[in-house]
Amino acid sequence: MKRMLISFCLAAASAAIADTSANYPVNAMNRMLEVECAKRGITIVDYHVHIRGGMTPELAAEREKAWIVRSSAMDNHGREWDTKNDSQLLKFAEKAKAVSCRMPVGIQVNDRDWFRQIAPSTREKFDFILADTMIMGKRADGRDNRLWQPQTIDDPEKWMKEYFAHNMRILDEPISILANPTYLPMELADRYDSLWTDERMRRLIEKAVKKGVALEIQAGSPYPRPRFLLMAKRMGAKFSFGTNNFDSKPKDLSRWLEAITWLDLQASDIWTPACLKK
Numbered sequence: 439m440k441r442m443l444i445s446f447c448l449a450a451a452s453a454a455i456a457d458t459s460a461n462y463p464v465n466a467m468n469r470m471l472e473v474e475c476a477k478r479g480i481t482i483v484d485y486h487v488h489i490r491g492g493m494t495p496e497l498a499a500e501r502e503k504a505w506i507v508r509s510s511a512m513d514n515h516g517r518e519w520d521t522k523n524d525s526q527l528l529k530f531a532e533k534a535k536a537v538s539c540r541m542p543v544g545i546q547v548n549d550r551d552w553f554r555q556i557a558p559s560t561r562e563k564f565d566f567i568l569a570d571t572m573i574m575g576k577r578a579d580g581r582d583n584r585l586w587q588p589q590t591i592d593d594p595e596k597w598m599k600e601y602f603a604h605n606m607r608i609l610d611e612p613i614s615i616l617a618n619p620t621y622l623p624m625e626l627a628d629r630y631d632s633l634w635t636d637e638r639m640r641r642l643i644e645k646a647v648k649k650g651v652a653l654e655i656q657a658g659s660p661y662p663r664p665r666f667l668l669m670a671k672r673m674g675a676k677f678s679f680g681t682n683n684f685d686s687k688p689k690d691l692s693r694w695l696e697a698i699t700w701l702d703l704q705a706s707d708i709w710t711p712a713c714l715k716k
């Protein structure tokens with residue numbers, strides 16, 4: 439009786455302090471997503487949850503208890519990022535796993551030699567590695583060239599050759615997810631179809647399929663565009679979902695719903711890490 443009373447009190451206390459501000463709203467769009475996922479047997483996991491801007495592993499865990507979209511927690515690693523070494527990564531993994539043992543924990547890798555910096559024993563503590571192609575080379579001041587910042591591109595085709603090679607090199611790294619595939623800096627956004635030729639798309643998808651790297655469908659990003667998604671589906675690629683949050687506010691997930699219905703995705707098209715296959 440006493441034990442029952444204690445567990446009741448603990449449950450009541452945790453319910454009282456649960457912060458539900460990051461949870462997805464029950465709206466028409468989210469209901470449609472729920473129906474489509476149920477119909478297709480798809481479990482959606484958001485593999486692009488940054489612990490930043492007020493988002494915490496606790497809020498991510500609370501969010502996944504409340505609705506069908508499951509959470510993960512990810513640390514950003516790199517020389518120009520807060521997390522730079524193994525001990526910081528291990529601390530992050532330990533903290534996130536303590537909050538929820540079922541929530542996959544990942545690293546977004548931002549240096550192209552990350553696999554030489556991070557010890558294999560540290561990597562083993564994580565369930566997935568996510569990379570995007572949005573940092574390429576160095577600026578004149580020696581800092582990373584972040585492609586979402588203003589760029590000077592005199593010869594788009596020459597730039598694209600270099601960028602495509604950069605994409606292919608990233609696929610050579612031992613990553614699990616390629617985030618925001620076929621991203622272009624804003625200066626080149628209107629040249630998408632001429633720069634991302636079918637041949638370039640085909641080679642990138644072929645490599646991702648061969649290496650078992652998932653291609654991300656990101657809420658809120660216009661990349662990858664439908665032509666790429668359709669080609670990837672036809673070539674047997676696996677897809678992952680991500681929000682790429684900057685804070686703890688829930689994002690609009692209509693792009694996920696569009697992709698699921700338009701591509702007629704089934705459970706077998708969705709990438710699953712080893713930790714969720716057990």
Ligand SMILES: [Zn+2]
Pocket residue numbers: 486488546682
């Ligand atoms: Zn990210």
